[in-house]
Amino acid sequence: MPPTDPVLPDGLELQRFDVTGRPAVEDPRAALFLRTVERGFYEPEPKGTALDQLLGYAHADGRTYTGVYAAGADPAVDRPVGTFSGFDKRLHTGRRREVHARLISEVTVSPSHRRRGILRTLMESELAIAEERGLPLAALTASEATIYRRFGFGAATTQRSVEVDVRGEAALAGPVTGRVELVEPGDLAELGPRLFEQTHLQTPGSVQRIASYGGHETDTIEAGRHGTDGGLYAAVHYDDGGAPRGYVTYRFAGWDTEPATIRVSLLFATTAESTRALWAFLANLDLIERITWRGAPDDRLVEHLFVDHRRVSTTHQEDHLWLRLLDLPAALRGRAWARDGELTLRVHDRLGHAAGDWRLTVVAGEADVVPLGGPAGEQPGRQPGADLELDVADLSGIYLGGVSAEVLRQAGRVTEHRRGAAATLAGMLAQDRPVHCMTGF
Numbered sequence: 255m256p257p258t259d260p261v262l263p264d265g266l267e268l269q270r271f272d273v274t275g276r277p278a279v280e281d282p283r284a285a286l287f288l289r290t291v292e293r294g295f296y297e298p299e300p301k302g303t304a305l306d307q308l309l310g311y312a313h314a315d316g317r318t319y320t321g322v323y324a325a326g327a328d329p330a331v332d333r334p335v336g337t338f339s340g341f342d343k344r345l346h347t348g349r350r351r352e353v354h355a356r357l358i359s360e361v362t363v364s365p366s367h368r369r370r371g372i373l374r375t376l377m378e379s380e381l382a383i384a385e386e387r388g389l390p391l392a393a394l395t396a397s398e399a400t401i402y403r404r405f406g407f408g409a410a411t412t413q414r415s416v417e418v419d420v421r422g423e424a425a426l427a428g429p430v431t432g433r434v435e436l437v438e439p440g441d442l443a444e445l446g447p448r449l450f451e452q453t454h455l456q457t458p459g460s461v462q463r464i465a466s467y468g469g470h471e472t473d474t475i476e477a478g479r480h481g482t483d484g485g486l487y488a489a490v491h492y493d494d495g496g497a498p499r500g501y502v503t504y505r506f507a508g509w510d511t512e513p514a515t516i517r518v519s520l521l522f523a524t525t526a527e528s529t530r531a532l533w534a535f536l537a538n539l540d541l542i543e544r545i546t547w548r549g550a551p552d553d554r555l556v557e558h559l560f561v562d563h564r565r566v567s568t569t570h571q572e573d574h575l576w577l578r579l580l581d582l583p584a585a586l587r588g589r590a591w592a593r594d595g596e597l598t599l600r601v602h603d604r605l606g607h608a609a610g611d612w613r614l615t616v617v618a619g620e621a622d623v624v625p626l627g628g629p630a631g632e633q634p635g636r637q638p639g640a641d642l643e644l645d646v647a648d649l650s651g652i653y654l655g656g657v658s659a660e661v662l663r664q665a666g667r668v669t670e671h672r673r674g675a676a677a678t679l680a681g682m683l684a685q686d687r688p689v690h691c692m693t694g695f
Contacts, residue, residue, distance in 0.1 A: 267327075273309060286330070310465075336362065345461055354389055356380070414571040433531075467693065470503075
């Protein structure tokens with residue numbers, strides 16, 4: 255297991271501190287850290303009220319900031335050359351089951367200090383701390399797809415950007431019930447979190463939302479107020495009994511954009527009826543010819559909503575939520591299973607957290623996981639007693655059921671020692687709803 259205190263290159267030192275949530279002028283270390291993070295992602299550095307607000311969100315999330323500094327630096331006045339934050343949230347693993355996960359975010363390394371082992375030592379330390387604290391897994395969303403597999407992370411969900419042509423009569427295929435009303439974004443302050451939580455517990459792969467989402471849906475967030483889009487609109491769907499069942503927020507792209515476009519920001523629906531009603535509302539907005547939605551579920555539901563499915567096109571698709579199993583028995587026991595069965599897994603893990611041979615037995619949808627001993631070495635080939643042999647990154651990727659173990663077998667990522675074992679595992683991991691992560695962090 256890697257050390258919890260990373261060994262950094264000479265001339266560098268590490269400092270960890272919890273975000274206090276005090277105004278930026280009273281917490282200069284956190285303020286400068288956060289400004290450095292934004293600069294690392296080529297965003298304008300927040301100042302004043304915007305900076306204080308972001309620090310408040312970080313405090314609400316319970317984030318721990320880890321910075322790498324030049325030896326002897328004062329974090330109150332000297333910028334870190336590497337940044338890293340971690341905080342705990344709940345991951346919905348399906349069928350209303352949840353596990354706690356260590357979320358990793360705000361990872362940057364200064365261009366002047368690249369390829370010196372800073373990210374590796376910070377990541378390995380964070381994973382070791384998370385395992386010591388008893389967390390079953392870690393999670394992140396990646397700006398690049400080739401960085402995190404070496405640390406045992408696998409891409410577990412995907413998302414896409416869609417465009418919907420709503421010129422003419424954009425009829426929906428299914429019935430539309432209830433009513434949709436425009437509301438002020440501020441009206442979502444209490445309703446938004448409640449509807450999100452209900453949707454979260456219906457969506458495998460969903461992560462408990464981070465604090466800043468409250469600012470986004472109520473249009474009160476100060477940071478990032480730039481661009482040409484117009485003000486935020488919000489609409490709520492009420493069922494026939496008057497109960498709120500879903501909401502959408504969106505912006506008008508401006509009259510200089512052709513065709514006339516609205517951009518969906520957030521859309522959460524607790525029922526299928528609410529999904530249809532919200533899309534019927536959007537498709538019939540006056541003067542609007544196109545709807546775009548970045549971060550839509552990769553389930554093709556939007557296409558099936560419309561009589562003419564060719565109105566909907568996918569303009570971009572990418573991985574979204576990456577998972578990393580740490581306590582393998584706790585993680586596998588922390589989800590419901592679609593089918594009963596028994597398999598023996600040989601897991602390779604360079605960092606050692608999940609390495610070994612494991613017998614997985616599922617009875618009545620509940621898993622029992624027993625270590626069989628023996629290190630999971632890096633040599634390929636037949637391993638006695640193992641039905642499947644795979645890297646922890648691939649096991650992490652298939653954990654939610656959004657990626658198929660059988661597909662990974664065909665891709666050469668999973669080695670099958672008992673014919674049909676990969677397809678068996680894929681069936682055991684299957685979900686009753688599409689896998690999707692509704693938040694970014």
